Amino acid sequence: MPDKYYLTTPLYYVNAKPHIGHSYTNIAADALARFKRLQGKEVLFLTGTDEHGQKVERASREAGMSPGGFTDSIVPSFKDLWQRLSISYDDFIRTTEKRHVETVKAVWLRLHEKGEIYKDRYSGYYCTPCETFWTERQVLTEKEGILCPDCRRPLDQIEEENFFFRISRHQKWLMDTVRSGEMLVLPETRQNEVLGFLENNVLQDLCISRPKSRLSWGIESPVSPEHVTYVWFDALINYISACGYPDDENKFRKWWPVDVHLVGKDILRHHAIYWPILLKVLDLKLPRMIFAHGWWVQGREKMSKSRGNVVDPLEIVGRFGVDAYRYFLLREIPFGSDGVFSEEALTQRFNHDLANDLGNLAHRTLTMCEKYFGGRVPEGVSLDCAGPLRREAEGLFASLDLYMAKLDFSQALAEIWKLINRANKFIEESTPWKLAKQADLLPLKKVLVELLEVLRTAAHSLSPFMPATAEALWTQLGMEASPAQTPFAHRGWGSFQKGGKIQKAAPLFPRIEK
Ligand code: MSP
Numbered sequence: 001m002p003d004k005y006y007l008t009t010p011l012y013y014v015n016a017k018p019h020i021g022h023s024y025t026n027i028a029a030d031a032l033a034r035f036k037r038l039q040g041k042e043v044l045f046l047t048g049t050d051e052h053g054q055k056v057e058r059a060s061r062e063a064g065m066s067p068g069g070f071t072d073s074i075v076p077s078f079k080d081l082w083q084r085l086s087i088s089y090d091d092f093i094r095t096t097e098k099r100h101v102e103t104v105k106a107v108w109l110r111l112h113e114k115g116e117i118y119k120d121r122y123s124g125y126y127c128t129p130c131e132t133f134w135t136e137r138q139v140l141t142e143k144e145g146i147l148c149p150d151c152r153r154p155l156d157q158i159e160e161e162n163f164f165f166r167i168s169r170h171q172k173w174l175m176d177t178v179r180s181g182e183m184l185v186l187p188e189t190r191q192n193e194v195l196g197f198l199e200n201n202v203l204q205d206l207c208i209s210r211p212k213s214r215l216s217w218g219i220e221s222p223v224s225p226e227h228v229t230y231v232w233f234d235a236l237i238n239y240i241s242a243c244g245y246p247d248d249e250n251k252f253r254k255w256w257p258v259d260v261h262l263v264g265k266d267i268l269r270h271h272a273i274y275w276p277i278l279l280k281v282l283d284l285k286l287p288r289m290i291f292a293h294g295w296w297v298q299g300r301e302k303m304s305k306s307r308g309n310v311v312d313p314l315e316i317v318g319r320f321g322v323d324a325y326r327y328f329l330l331r332e333i334p335f336g337s338d339g340v341f342s343e344e345a346l347t348q349r350f351n352h353d354l355a356n357d358l359g360n361l362a363h364r365t366l367t368m369c370e371k372y373f374g375g376r377v378p379e380g381v382s383l384d385c386a387g388p389l390r391r392e393a394e395g396l397f398a399s400l401d402l403y404m405a406k407l408d409f410s411q412a413l414a415e416i417w418k419l420i421n422r423a424n425k426f427i428e429e430s431t432p433w434k435l436a437k438q439a440d441l442l443p444l445k446k447v448l449v450e451l452l453e454v455l456r457t458a459a460h461s462l463s464p465f466m467p468a469t470a471e472a473l474w475t476q477l478g479m480e481a482s483p484a485q486t487p488f489a490h491r492g493w494g495s496f497q498k499g500g501k502i503q504k505a506a507p508l509f510p511r512i513e514k
Helices: 020-040 054-062 069-084 099-115 166-180 190-201 231-236 249-255 265-281 313-320 322-332 344-371 390-405 409-430 443-461 465-475
Strands: 004-013 042-050 090-093 116-127 132-134 138-144 146-147 157-165 184-186 209-211 228-229 260-264 289-293 296-298
Touching: 004 020, 004 249, 020 042, 020 069, 020 260, 020 289, 020 313, 020 322, 020 390, 042 069, 042 231, 054 069, 069 090, 069 313, 090 099, 099 116, 157 209, 157 465, 166 190, 166 265, 184 190, 190 265, 228 231, 228 289, 231 265, 249 322, 260 265, 289 443, 313 344, 322 344, 322 409, 322 465, 344 409, 344 443, 390 409, 390 443, 409 443, 443 465
Parallel strands: 004 042, 004 260, 042 090, 184 289, 260 289
Antiparallel strands: 116 132, 116 157, 138 146, 209 228
16 A cells, blocks of 8 residues: 555635635545544645636736735635644645746647647637636526526637647547546546536537737746636646656655545536546546535525625634534535535534533543542553443544545544444443442443543544544543544553543533524
């Protein structure tokens, strides 16, 4: 098994500040990156911003700024949000950076040398919010006018001289590649969607430029100074420019191919069709996996700035806390399905799963350590006395491996909660308050040590999902180091056999009264 793990998020358009939808991909990517680090992998977690194109140029004009000044002013709002949400990215790439611009130009030249591009007249439509070309056959003709088939917003009709990338002849190869699983497209419904698209459409060569007379905010083509690079063609290349293509051969060899591209379902086609074809033509390996997640919706509409229905993550985090927000997004819906964001559902999860199940388990256990043993972990309990929870606690890591391999964050969290709830039930069954009245305290000690071991396992396994909570719980248990620095290989049952001192603090999740 390779020791490296390279994962990416999409590059976010900087036409507006980030919302819940953007934060979703980065939180999922962060949980995955932290999980892989705990599995002992060396991780490259890449995120960044998509800064060129008509949409950003238009937004900068509306803001009365130059495009460069405008993008510089928005990028910090992404970086600040990622910091606030504990996103542990290793690299942040901006498409306006020199390292990226040079790679894009190198790709242009390589395609040109190989005879893979040609100039022709483009006559059709363009959707600025989606930054997508549409042909006459694809658009929706409604009484409001000619609309984008994806977002149903009005299209611009365009007639331009552009460069095209020959992709049509790769259709059959791509279908075979997707079918064979050589490039995994998940969930399965999305794989079917890609295959369905390829079966039903003749792949049209891809337009990869815009005339400078129409759009100046882009990477100039080294093949024609009158053209800039089409923003999608520019942005996709970030995945190889960030890891050294083409000049830093060692870095590139180390990280490529990417292990997973995390994307929203709306940008599946760009990643699962155009991108692998470009890689093939460049003689590069394909992504191992592309995972397309669902949308957070309000009512029945996708949350997006232009629909004016966005929820500000900072506002939610200010009231519920970062980890509750991360937990909610990852637990509430399977990664791949759509979900409705509502404060009621978040409050319900907070009070039920976090305050009642996890919070109470920690609070009750630590309170009993204080009450019966003066805040110390009871000593004299041998590790050999495997109690009823040990097998479940140790088995948890295997289930997590299984679900995280499928990026099933929700089920992975459900498995952790099974253990937490099993331990809560164990308290009821073993009635420690009665055991405390017996002359022989060994049975009480065994129960408490067992519960502490479960809490340690919970903190450890929660650390990719809720890093601050895991740290806080770990500290309250009197543990040293940090869960994020403790590889999963050290499962650590028996950590409390030498006793120790707990450091009980305020409840982790005080209930929210409605
Ligand atoms: N810039 C392109 C991506 C280029 S990647 C080489 C782009 N940017 S975006 O800012 O519009 O969207 C980025 C990601 O955010 C997409 O994966 C999209 O699905 C996701 N989301 C935007 N709104 C969303 C929701 N309401 N819910 C979940 N994710 C959604 O596309």
